[in-house]
Amino acid sequence: MKWSKRRFSPELTRAAKRDGQQAQLKALQDYWHTELAPGLAHAQTPDAVAQDVTRFVGGLDKLVTAFDHTTELRIERVVLLHRLMAVFMALLLVFTIIWLRVRLLEPWKQLLSMARAVSQRDFTQRAHISGRNEMAALGSALNNMSEELAESYAVLEQRVQEKTAGLEHKNQILSFLWQANRRLHSQVPLCERLSPVLNGLQNLTLLHDIELRVYDLEDEDNHQEFTCQSNASCDEKGCHLCPRGTLPAIDGGITLKWRLTDAHTQYGILLATLPNGRHLSHDQQQLVDTLVEQLTATLALDRHQERQQQLIVMEERATIARELHDSIAQSLSCMKMQVSCLQMQGDALSDNCRELLSQIRNELNASWAQLRELLTTFRLQLTEPGLRPALEASCQEYSARFGFTVKLDYQLPPRLVPSHQAIHLLQIAREA
Structure with missing residues (x-):
């Protein structure tokens, strides 16, 4: 009765359907239903149904063997699949490592190297990352940033150099x-x-x-x-x-x-x-x-100092002229008057004395004339510093005095003659 329940078990039917043993299972079920079950019910002795039972058991053994073979094939497929999966996982792991190295590690090293170079103000390095992933986008962004920083630093350095040069x-x-x-x-x-x-x-x-x-x-x-x-x-x-x-x-x-x-x-x-x-x-x-x-x-x-120096020289010469007039000129005048008094005693003097007095008077007159010229020279007033203005003024003076034009041919470089020497040259020119 237990077998009768099991032969209709849904699990057994599904297993036979899955393994392709539906025909063999159905044949056993039919054999059981048509021959073995009625024989067992009417058998008087075990030997009467022994042959049928042996036949049925043999069919069961074949069915079980088929199930075992199918299961072994399935297990072998599973093992093979596991091996293939293991190989695939190993290959996938190797590929993943290589991919990570190529796509992540190497670009990451380039980016780190570029970042260190930028931190040291070296903007010549570039990240060479191909593709359209995030690392490539980051590398492109760093390259653009490095180029902009290089241009900015170049502009700043140029400005600094220009400012420094300025x-x-x-x-x-x-x-x-x-x-x-x-x-x-x-x-x-x-x-x-x-x-x-x-x-x-x-x-x-x-x-x-x-x-x-x-x-x-x-x-x-x-x-x-x-x-x-x-x-x-x-x-x-x-x-x-x-x-x-x-x-x-x-x-x-x-x-x-x-x-x-x-x-x-x-x-x-x-x-x-x-x-x-x-x-x-x-x-x-x-x-x-x-x-x-x-x-x-x-x-x-310089022009002011020349004028001041000329004024000082003129003041000194004016002082000398006054002293000459107050001392030597008066002495000469006194001597002339004394000589005149002696000459008025003409009959009382000998011829030699009269001749000597005449010579003395002539010498006094010459000395007086020279003193008068010297006083005139010392009293000269130079309106402008330099020799040329003084000579031009003298030419104008002599032109008015003589009645004809006196021309000046002056070829000396300007400011060649100092003011204290110009007076002496002017005196020489006037005496000439």
């Missing part, structure tokens, strides 16, 4: 102006003061062929020239302030002029050549303007 240039300008101010107010001759200043101006600016003309009494035709190039007179004096040799020639240029003048007097003019297509910067223009002011102040101070 500050250094301004420092050079300030140092030059300070040294120029010290040199211009020193007590050396004017040429030794001006030549280094003009050379320094030419070195700090684009100007060349710089020339300074110092007027004599605001006369533009009569001036003294100072340049940046030495000449024969410099070699004769042993002066080595100006550069030797020939300066490189520059084709063309614009001549610029700066007048050295104040509210009352024009002292000279500064000439320079600027190459075509070039312009003075704001700092260079300020440098030239400031230097022109310093030169004007220096020339004005």
Whole structure:
């Protein structure tokens, strides 16, 4: 009865259906239903149904063997599948490691190396990451950032260099102006003061062929020239302030002029050549303007000192003239009167005495004339510093006195003769 229940078990039917043993199971079920079960019910002895039972058991054994074979095949397939899965997992693991190394580790190393380089201000490295994943996007972003930082740093460095160069240039300008101010107010001759200043101006600016003309009494035709190039007179004096040799020639240029003048007097003019297509910067223009002011102040101070020195000389000569008039002139006048008194006693004197008195009187007259000329010379008033204005005034004086024009041929450079020597030369010219 237990077998009868089991033969209709749904699990057995599903197992036979799954393993393809439905026909064999159905044959056993039919054999059981048609032959074995009725035989067992009507059998009197076991031997009567032994053959049927043996046949049925053999069928069951075949069915079980089929189930076992199918199960073994399934187990082998499962084992094979597991092995294949293991191999696949191993390959997948290796592929994953390689993929992670190629797609993650190497790009990550590049990004870290690039980050360290950027932190050290090295913007030349680039991340070479292919693909369209996140690491490639991050590498592209870092590359763009590095390029922008490189451009920014380049611009900043250029600005710093420009600012540094500008500050250094301004420092050079300030140092030059300070040294120029010290040199211009020193007590050396004017040429030794001006030549280094003009050379320094030419070195700090684009100007060349710089020339300074110092007027004599605001006369533009009569001036003294100072340049940046030495000449024969410099070699004769042993002066080595100006550069030797020939300066490189520059084709063309614009001549610029700066007048050295104040509210009352024009002292000279500064000439320079600027190459075509070039312009003075704001700092260079300020440098030239400031230097022109310093030169004007220096020339004005020199002119004032010349006038003061001339006034001192004139006062001293006037004092000497008064002393000569009060002492020697009076003594000569007294001696002339005494000689006149002696000559009035003509008959009482011998011929030798009268001749001697005549000689004494002539000598006194000559001495008096020389003293009068000397007093006239000492009383000369020079309205302007320098020898030329004094000679021109004397020519006008003699032209009015003689009735014909007295011309002056003056070929000496301006300011060659000092004021204290000009008086003596003027006296020599007047006596001639």
